[in-house]
Structures are given as C-alpha cells and as structure tokens.
Amino acid sequence: xxxxxxxxxxxxxxxxxxxxxxxxxxxxxxxxxxxxxxxxxxxxxxxxxxxxxxxxxxxxxxxxxxxxxxxx
Numbered sequence: 001x002x003x004x005x006x007x008x009x010x011x012x013x014x015x016x017x018x019x020x021x022x023x024x025x026x027x028x029x030x031x032x033x034x035x036x037x038x039x040x041x042x043x044x045x046x047x048x049x050x051x052x053x054x055x056x057x058x059x060x061x062x063x064x065x066x067x068x069x070x071x072x
Contacts, residue, residue, distance in 0.1 A: 005022075006020070009023065
C-alpha cells in the first residue's frame with residue numbers, strides 16, 4: 001500500500017487551484033454521513049457462525065447449496 005494518496009485519489013492535486021488538499025479535508029468536502037454508514041458494512045461486515053464455520057451474514061442467499069463436508 002502506498003502513502004501517496006494523490007496516486008490513489010487523482011483528484012486531490014486539482015483542488016485549491018492546483019495546491020492540493022489532504023485526504024481528510026477532501027473527504028469532509030465530498031463525502032457524507034449516509035455513504036460513510038453504508039461503507040461501514042463493507043469495511044466492518046457482520047458475521048454468523050454456521051456449522052462450525054464463521055461466515056459473512058446473509059451467506060445463505062448467496063451460497064445456496066452450501067453443504068457440510070467431512071473435515072479432514
């Protein structure tokens with residue numbers, strides 16, 4: 001991972017008439033709390049225990065046909 005946020009977010013150097021902007025300030029300008037709340041589900045998903053496994057919640061709708069296999 002790089003610490004060069006301008007490489008990760010090409011829009012940053014164009015802010016402030018080309019004088020750049022730090023990532024935290026950029027997030028304050030273009031982000032919103034609704035999106036942050038939604039993204040939290042990606043970065044901090046909810047998990048369930050199923051048959052000795054730890055899986056992401058809602059796996060049953062995605063992995064229909066998931067069957068127990070004998071463990072080695």
